Amino acid sequence: xxxxxxxxxxxxxxxxxxxxxxxxxxxxxxxxxxxxxxxxxxxxxxxxxxxxxxxxxxxxxxxxxxxxxxxxxxxxxxxxxxxxxxxxxxxxxxxxxxxxxxxxxxxxxxxxxxxxxxxxxxxxxxxxxxxxxxxxxxxxxxxxxxxxxxxxxxxxxxxxxxxxxxxxxxxxxxxxxxxxxxxxxxxxxxxxxxxxxxxxxxxxxxxxxxxxxxxxxxxxxxxxxxxxxxxxxxxxxxxxxxxxxxxxxxxxxxxxxxxxxxxxxxxxxxxxxxxxxxxxxxxxxxxxxxxxxxxxxxxxxxxxxxxxxx
Amino acid sequence: xxxxxxxxxxxxxxxxxxxxxxxxxxxxxxxxxxxxxxxxxxxxxxxxxxxxxxxxxxxxxxxxxxxxxxxxxxxxxxxxxxxxxxxxxxxxxxxxxxxxxxxxxxxxxxxxxxxxxxxxxxxxxxxxxxxxxxxxxxxxxxxxxxxxxxxxxxxxxxxxxxxxxxxxxxxxxxxxxxxxxxxxxxxxxxxxxxxxxxxxxxxxxxxxxxxxxxxxxxxxxxxxxxxxxxxxxxxxxxxxxxxxxxxxxxxxxxxxxxxxxxxxxxxxxxxxxxxxxxxxxxxxxxxxxxxxxxxxxxxxxxxxxxxxxxxxxxxxxxxxxxxxxxxxxxxxxxxxxxxxx
Numbered sequence: 001x002x003x004x005x006x007x008x009x010x011x012x013x014x015x016x017x018x019x020x021x022x023x024x025x026x027x028x029x030x031x032x033x034x035x036x037x038x039x040x041x042x043x044x045x046x047x048x049x050x051x052x053x054x055x056x057x058x059x060x061x062x063x064x065x066x067x068x069x070x071x072x073x074x075x076x077x078x079x080x081x082x083x084x085x086x087x088x089x090x091x092x093x094x095x096x097x098x099x100x101x102x103x104x105x106x107x108x109x110x111x112x113x114x115x116x117x118x119x120x121x122x123x124x125x126x127x128x129x130x131x132x133x134x135x136x137x138x139x140x141x142x143x144x145x146x147x148x149x150x151x152x153x154x155x156x157x158x159x160x161x162x163x164x165x166x167x168x169x170x171x172x173x174x175x176x177x178x179x180x181x182x183x184x185x186x187x188x189x190x191x192x193x194x195x196x197x198x199x200x201x202x203x204x205x206x207x208x209x210x211x212x213x214x215x216x217x218x219x220x221x222x223x224x225x226x227x228x229x230x231x232x233x234x235x236x237x238x239x240x241x242x243x244x245x246x247x248x249x250x251x252x253x254x255x256x257x258x259x260x261x262x263x264x265x266x267x268x269x270x271x272x273x274x275x276x277x278x279x280x281x282x283x284x285x286x287x288x289x290x291x292x293x294x295x296x297x298x299x300x301x302x303x304x305x306x307x308x309x310x
Numbered sequence: 311x312x313x314x315x316x317x318x319x320x321x322x323x324x325x326x327x328x329x330x331x332x333x334x335x336x337x338x339x340x341x342x343x344x345x346x347x348x349x350x351x352x353x354x355x356x357x358x359x360x361x362x363x364x365x366x367x368x369x370x371x372x373x374x375x376x377x378x379x380x381x382x383x384x385x386x387x388x389x390x391x392x393x394x395x396x397x398x399x400x401x402x403x404x405x406x407x408x409x410x411x412x413x414x415x416x417x418x419x420x421x422x423x424x425x426x427x428x429x430x431x432x433x434x435x436x437x438x439x440x441x442x443x444x445x446x447x448x449x450x451x452x453x454x455x456x457x458x459x460x461x462x463x464x465x466x467x468x469x470x471x472x473x474x475x476x477x478x479x480x481x482x483x484x485x486x487x488x489x490x491x492x493x494x495x496x497x498x499x500x501x502x503x504x505x506x507x508x509x510x511x512x513x514x515x516x517x518x519x520x521x522x523x524x525x526x527x528x529x530x531x532x533x534x535x536x537x538x539x540x541x542x543x544x545x546x547x548x549x550x551x552x553x554x555x556x557x558x559x560x561x562x563x564x565x566x567x568x569x570x571x572x573x574x575x576x577x578x579x580x581x582x583x584x585x586x587x588x589x590x591x592x593x594x595x596x597x598x599x600x601x602x603x604x605x606x607x608x609x610x611x612x613x614x615x616x617x618x619x620x621x622x623x624x625x626x627x628x629x630x631x632x633x634x635x636x637x638x639x640x641x642x643x644x645x646x647x648x649x650x651x
Contacts, residue, residue, distance in 0.1 A: 207414040216398040216399070306418075
C-alpha cells in the first residue's frame with residue numbers, strides 16, 4: 001500500500017513537471033510578451049524592462065530560473081498587477097474556487113448517487129422517467145445557462161418573499177455558495193446519475209445479490225452493504241477528473257455570480273500574457289488536480305479490496 | 311403419516327417475456343424428510359432451479375409469477391412469507407448455495423463478514439461474536455488457517471474454497487434444510503468430490519435435509535436418497551435412488567442414463583444423446599411433453615397428458631406406458647404392477 005502510494009506521488013510529480021514545461025513552451029510560442037501592451041514604449045525603456053524581468057536571457061536559462069523558483073515555492077511577481085506576488089493571488093483567491101468546487105463536487109456526487117440508485121430501483125416507472133429526462137437536460141445545457149437561470153430564479157424568489165432568502169451574487173457566507181455550487185455541479189451530477197443507474201442495474205441482477213437475498217437479509221441492508229458499495233466504484237473513478245473540470249471550469253459561474261475566484265485571474269493572465277501568473281496558476285491547478293486524482297485512487301483502493309494489493 | 315419437513319404441492323411458476331408467457335414450472339409435487347437427500351435432476355431449462363428459487367422467494371416478480379401451488383415447511387406455508395413464528399425462513403430455516411461461487415459472493419466484503427452477516431441479522435449476534443463464529447464455521451468446512459482466511463476477500467480464494475465458504479455461510483444459522491443448486495457444476499472433478507463429501511459429512515453432523523439440484527447423474531448416485539427427474543416443468547419420475555436408477559420407469563430417465571458418457575471404450579465410443587430438443591414452454595404440448603422425443607410414444611401420448619402412475623412403493627412415473635391398459639412393454643423400462651407378468 002505504501003509502495004503504491006509513493007509510486008503514485010512520484011508519478012504525480014513527473015506529471016506536474018511536464019505540465020510546467022508544456023505551459024512554459026506554449027506560453028513563449030505565443031507572439032508578444034507581457035511588455036507588448038497598447039502603450040508604445042521606446043526601445044530603451046523596453047530594454048530596461050526586459051533586463052529588469054530577465055526576459056532578455058536565453059529561453060533555456062529563463063526556463064531553469066522558473067523551475068528553480070517553483071521548487072522554492074515562489075511563483076514570482078505579476079507583470080501586470082502592481083506589486084502583487086503570484087503566491088498572494090493564489091493564496092487569496094484559490095480558497096474561494098476550491099470551496100466552491102468541492103461543494104459542487106459534493107452536490108454532484110451525493111445527488112448523482114442518490115438519484116442514480118433511485119432510478120435503478122424504480123426502473124421504467126415514473127420517478128425513473130422524470131429523473132432521466134432531467135439528466136438529459138443537465139448534460140446538454142451549458143453551465144452559463146443554468147447560472148443565469150438560477151440567478152434569475154433567485155431574484156424572483158427574493159422579490160416574491162419580500163426579503164433576501166439567499167444572496168443573488170457575491171461571496172462570504174454559506175448562503176452565497178449554495179446556488180453557484182449547485183449550478184456548477186449540475187452536469188457532473190447528471191453524468192454521475194446515469195453512471196450510477198447503469199451500475200446499480202447491473203449489480204441488482206448479480207449473483208451475489210441473489211445470495212444476499214437467500215441469506216434472508218433485509219432489503220435496506222442489502223442496499224447499503226451489498227449494492228451501494230459495489231455500484232459506487234465506477235462513480236469514484238470519474239470523481240477525480242470531475243473535481244478537475246469543476247474547479248478549473250468554474251470561471252463562467254464565478255463571473256455570473258461575481259465570485260472572486262481564481263478563474264478570473266487565470267483568464268486575464270492568458271489574455272495579457274502575464275507570464276508569471278500564467279505559470280503560477282497553471283502549475284498550481286495542475287498540482288491540485290494531480291493531488292485529487294491520487295486521493296481518489298487511494299479512496300478507490302479503500303473501497304475495493306481488489307485494487308489494494310496490486 | 312407424519313408431516314414431512316418440506317412439502318411442495320402443485321407448484322406453478324410463469325415468466326412474462328416479450329415473446330409471451332413461459333410456463334417454467336407446471337405443477338411440481340415433492341416432499342422431503344428431515345436428514346434425507348433429495349436430488350432434482352433434469353436438463354437445462356427443465357425448471358429445477360426455478361422450483362427451488364420460487365420456494366425461497368428468489369424469483370424476481372415481475373416478470374416471474376407463482377400462479378398456483380404451495381410449499382409447506384413443517385406444515386406451514388412459506389411461499390411469500392418471510393418468517394415462521396419469528397424465525398426467518400430464508401437464511402435461517404433454509405440455507406442455499408449456488409452454482410457459481412466466484413460470482414455468488416460480494417467482491418468488496420471480507421469472507422468472514424459475509425459468513426457473519428446471517429448470524430447478526432437472524433440471531434442477534436454482536437459483531438465480535440459473529441466474527442468468531444464465522445472463523446469456527448470456516449474451520450468446520452475445512453478451510454485451513456480460518457482466522458486469517460476470514461479476513462480475506464473472495465478474489466483471494468479458489469473456486470473450491472469459495473464454495474466451502476458459501477456452505478459455511480448457508481449453514482451458519484443451523485438450517486433444517488439446505489438447498490444446493492448445482493453446487494459442483496463450476497468446479498473441477500477432484501474438488502467436486504471434496505465438496506460432496508463435505509456436504510454429506512455436514513448433513514450427518516447436523517441432521518439437516520438436503521435438496522441437491524444437478525444434471526450430473528454421478529452426483530445423484532453418490533448423494534441422493536430420493537430422486538425427482540424433471541422434464542419441461544414437471545416431475546416425470548420420482549422414487550428412491552435404487553428405483554430410479556435400476557428400475558427406471560420413464561423413457562426420459564432411460565434416455566438420460568443412456569446419454570451418460572462411459573469411460574469404457576469397449577462398451578461405448580460415442581455419446582448417445584436424446585434425439586430432438588425439449589418442447590417450447592411458451593406453448594407446452596397438449597399431451598406428454600416428452601412424446602415428441604420418446605421412442606415408445608403412442609397416440610394417446612400426444613393427445614392427453616399422462617398422470618402419475620405408481621410403479622412400486624413410493625415410485626412414480628408420469629408415463630402412459632405405466633397405465634394398466636398400455637399395450638407396449640418396451641425393453642429396459644420397468645413397468646408397474648398392473649397385471650403384466
